[in-house]
Amino acid sequence: MDTQVSTPGGLLLQDAALPIGPDRRVAAIDVLRGVALFGVLSVNLITEFRVSLFQQFLPPTMEGSRLDHIVDAVVSIGMESKAFALFSLLFGIGLAIQFERLAANARRLSLLLRRLLALLGFGVLHLCFIWNGDILTEYALIGLLALPFLYASNRVLIAACAVAMLAYAVMPWWLPDSFLGPDEASLRQYIRVATMMYSSGTWSEIVRFNLAEIPRIVPLHVLAAPRTFALFLLGVLAWRSGVFRNPERHRRLVIGAAMLGLVLGLGMNLVELPDAGSSWRVLAPVVSALITLDPVVLAIGYGATCIALYTFAGADRLLSVLGPLGRMAFSNYLAQSLIYGWIFFGYGLGLFGRVSSSQAMWLGVAVYLGQVLVSHWWLKRYRFGPMEWLWRTLMYGVRQPWRIGTP
Numbered sequence: 001m002d003t004q005v006s007t008p009g010g011l012l013l014q015d016a017a018l019p020i021g022p023d024r025r026v027a028a029i030d031v032l033r034g035v036a037l038f039g040v041l042s043v044n045l046i047t048e049f050r051v052s053l054f055q056q057f058l059p060p061t062m063e064g065s066r067l068d069h070i071v072d073a074v075v076s077i078g079m080e081s082k083a084f085a086l087f088s089l090l091f092g093i094g095l096a097i098q099f100e101r102l103a104a105n106a107r108r109l110s111l112l113l114r115r116l117l118a119l120l121g122f123g124v125l126h127l128c129f130i131w132n133g134d135i136l137t138e139y140a141l142i143g144l145l146a147l148p149f150l151y152a153s154n155r156v157l158i159a160a161c162a163v164a165m166l167a168y169a170v171m172p173w174w175l176p177d178s179f180l181g182p183d184e185a186s187l188r189q190y191i192r193v194a195t196m197m198y199s200s201g202t203w204s205e206i207v208r209f210n211l212a213e214i215p216r217i218v219p220l221h222v223l224a225a226p227r228t229f230a231l232f233l234l235g236v237l238a239w240r241s242g243v244f245r246n247p248e249r250h251r252r253l254v255i256g257a258a259m260l261g262l263v264l265g266l267g268m269n270l271v272e273l274p275d276a277g278s279s280w281r282v283l284a285p286v287v288s289a290l291i292t293l294d295p296v297v298l299a300i301g302y303g304a305t306c307i308a309l310y311t312f313a314g315a316d317r318l319l320s321v322l323g324p325l326g327r328m329a330f331s332n333y334l335a336q337s338l339i340y341g342w343i344f345f346g347y348g349l350g351l352f353g354r355v356s357s358s359q360a361m362w363l364g365v366a367v368y369l370g371q372v373l374v375s376h377w378w379l380k381r382y383r384f385g386p387m388e389w390l391w392r393t394l395m396y397g398v399r400q401p402w403r404i405g406t407p
Helices: 029-047 055-057 066-077 082-101 107-130 136-151 154-174 184-202 203-239 250-269 279-308 315-327 329-344 357-379 386-396
Strands: none
Touching: 029 055, 029 066, 029 279, 029 315, 029 329, 029 357, 055 184, 066 082, 066 136, 066 357, 082 107, 082 184, 082 203, 082 279, 082 315, 107 136, 107 203, 107 250, 107 386, 136 154, 136 184, 154 357, 184 203, 203 279, 250 279, 279 315, 315 329, 315 357, 329 357, 329 386
């Protein structure tokens, strides 16, 4: 039977749903996804899978070895929030690429809606039944809000991005102290209960506790939502600029952005709020807003640095090792949740609360390198990662060719 179906715009649906060949992909973006995935892995592992997410809201302790403190500092200063900001930027770039490639398709809007709704479905399942540190649900919901802006001019995008980023920077000043949860004593008690449950509970017990914990996590997503929205729009602007289509042509611009982002981002980490009694206390809101924006600035610096390195022969070959990992970022992200859930939760090895930061980081590096190898092996045989294939099939409503060589 002939499976070709014409769309209202006259484009064959089979043609519209054909996968993009490796030669047509933007390799630098795949590499950047692979780099960002390591940051996301590290932060999730050190601050959420290993111990309770709410542990980070307690004052730091002197427990642990010197290496543990170094790992904590590197993750906190160099990766926390920054990796997720870079991932958000890349998600916006991905939206812009899909929007552009579907330009000739009369069903462009409905296809993009289906893509985001499918992601929302995956996110809700991941959030409820695997791990409540999920970011897919937030990305899908904010992606739906950002979708109309794909039709907007660059001027509108810049204005909306600036307003959202400003809202993110000043939001902590609007919210009451109790917004993020209870007092320290209550928080410590809650963490003890969470540690006992996650380390020794059965799968069904952990799922119930996981669901009950979601209302405590929602405020964190509310705080991050304006930043995520702004970075989606910034990603659209970055794609429209042409930098990612031909980074070699924009090498000076990319190197300048890398230097500026790294210097400003790392410098903002050193800024301290003025003392309450200081004559400079009037500047405290401004300084606080700058500190809040630090992850965004540093994430742009990281991304620009990777793209700048990719424009040089030798460095591009080294970085391209991460390309397959980035092409399968969705599958690898979910695989990490399954792997770490089994390692740390009670239905597996039950190591929750029993592993130091440095031990967890060694584990994370091993899993990451394993995913690099598996991604290379997989993409020599298949066109997509398994979750990418399912996501694309649900988006188009047409079963996608999976094996390489399949007509």
